[in-house]
Amino acid sequence: MTGEPMLWSGWGDPALARELPPEVRVLLRDFLGVRAPDVPAVGLESVRLPPVALPEPLLGLLAEVVGSAYVLTSHEARVRHTRGKSTPDLLRMRAGDGSAAPDAVVLPGSHEEVAELLRLCSAERVAVIPFGGGTSVVGGLTASGSGFTGVIALDLGRLDRLLSVDAESLVASFEPGVRAPEAERLLAAHGLTLGHFPQSFEYATLGGFAAARSSGQASAGYGRFDDMVVGLTVATPTGTLDLGRAPKSAAGPDLRQLVLGSEGAFGVITSLRLRVRRAPDERRYEGWRFGTFAEGTAAVRALAQEGQLPTVLRLSDETETMIGLAKPDAIGSGGSGCLLIAGHESGGVLEGGSVAARQAGAAAVLTRMGGEPLGAEPGEAWERGRFSAPYLRDSLLAAGATVETLETAGFWANLPRLYDAVRLALAGALGSPLVMCHISHVYETGASLYFTVVVAQEGDPVAQWERAKEAVNAAIVATGGTISHHHGVGRDHREAYAAEVGPVGVSILQAVKDRLDPAGILNPGTLIPPPAA
């Protein structure tokens, strides 16, 4: 895994950038009519930034808290902390639009420094965007700076330590800026793992996972990230919250849940206590084929409801299977029907049982439900390419195709309606996009649907996508799904989230924000509307 700074205009380690394979160019031309010549991103130095709005004396006060080496106003630092990694974010950055840049990047080195910065920024009305790995795909890193003296990105990268390991309780304490690969490396030295492998694994941080309620590819075996959090320390402008002194508690509402998913709008997570598991010593991945998505979905539901869930489970619909997206190293060579990937590991919730026995238990269900075993190869190909798909997005954007993902979740009985509603909304807004879908987070009562959309760029590609996104959000709300299973709310889902929780729900969130952050400096515009300027 990489230790390189992420590509500022795209995804991942620049050294791992991928050319579009010829078969993908054929797909683009034949399916979508994309023929335009490639357009590269502008150079970093050509990104247009607004002037630094923070006055020098205020920059000096920030430097007094963290040290002058940790207050950055250089062009490069500001560009690298502008927006997140959604496709509209990348389209804007590629075109040199740095209008959402923070005035300064501030890197605190301790909880106390974070707390002091929040006090100072409240007093001086400086908006603060907590910045973890910078991989938000919902506009969670674009503050509304209007009405503020300026905006800082609070980069948590210096808070990067494993603080303690309680091997008896299987609890590890971390600072929030630890990136996922480093967390795994540090835990591996103790024979432990978190088992959290989202596709953004290479760059996202533990604090960002908690703040945005992330869910990884092995969620069936290890749980969502919010399930792993047993304790949190949070700095807020009004004081420190220290939550979680037992695995479960009947002492009133669980305030940890108020922080999980708060996306930097209520406070800054400065340490996390996480449930960890013993690292698996055996992994087996395999593929299965189902005739239709409906048949595959029924099989996946049976696995969940009969207690036979593998550690990793992913069911592609017919289009995703045909394109071969589950095996990013071999896109364009997909099969027919629907591909199911199952991964069985010796760790996770079922620790102790033999992998062979688990595999056999799941196989009995999948066979009964009409599945045809395809052997290990499709599962191993998925495992090899599990983090590589996002690298293709940059080449697709350059080639004139917009590619973006979106996701929702619902109860089993409502899932087919949700699937149809999202596809209909996309077709209505985009004409004939390529829409692929998979199920990859599965529960006894329902599952998430994860869509990948590819369309030829027309006119202003950001406006083109935003129209589609608005239509999809409305469709999800109207069909009774949640606006996000794991990407979060940010700014992009704010209205739909408000519709989901209703006016009373929004007023509760506002009341919490008003109590913890009376000056409204924390990530204004994320989660709930910003104060009127």
Ligand SMILES: Cc1cc2nc3c(=O)[nH]c(=O)nc-3n(C[C@H](O)[C@H](O)[C@H](O)COP(=O)(O)OP(=O)(O)OC[C@H]3O[C@@H](n4cnc5c(N)ncnc54)[C@H](O)[C@@H]3O)c2cc1C
């Ligand atoms: C290619 C790609 C693939 C992805 N795949 C997945 C996936 O499989 N599963 C998934 O769940 N998500 C996925 N995501 C989304 C993203 O990675 C997650 O939302 C992740 O949790 C963000 O972590 P981060 O450290 O990058 O946080 P950031 O993007 O830096 O921040 C996310 C939000 O949390 C806030 N925040 C960050 N750190 C803190 C803190 N310490 N205290 C308070 N607030 C904080 C920020 O202000 C922001 O609102 C993907 C994103 C990309 C670009």
